[in-house]
Amino acid sequence: xxxxxxxxxxxxxxxxxxxxxxxxxxxxxxxxxxxxxxxxxxxxxxxxxxxxxxxxxxxxxxxxxxxxxxxxxxxxxxxxxxxxx
Numbered sequence: 001x002x003x004x005x006x007x008x009x010x011x012x013x014x015x016x017x018x019x020x021x022x023x024x025x026x027x028x029x030x031x032x033x034x035x036x037x038x039x040x041x042x043x044x045x046x047x048x049x050x051x052x053x054x055x056x057x058x059x060x061x062x063x064x065x066x067x068x069x070x071x072x073x074x075x076x077x078x079x080x081x082x083x084x085x
Contacts, residue, residue, distance in 0.1 A: 008043055033061045034071075045082040048075060 037055035042048050052075045062068045 033059050043082065045079045048079045048082065 033055070037051070040051070042051045052072075056062055056068070056071060061071070
């Protein structure tokens with residue numbers, strides 16, 4: 001039987017395994033931006049796009065194309081995880 005985890009646990013695991021690894025290469029300012037965003041990370045797949053736009057679309061972190069693309073891919077993975085896919 002698969003392990004049942006809370007959505008908060010899914011978000012925390014996603015953060016540790018995904019974007020945190022990419023952002024750590026971009027420096028302290030990028031890490032601070034991601035940590036600020038994680039303070040109100042969504043636990044519902046329907047809210048992920050709005051949360052991402054609010055925290056990342058115009059943030060300095062979005063100026064690095066490779067980093068932004070990695071974060072965008074991680075966002076799509078988070079939506080799948082939260083939807084139970």
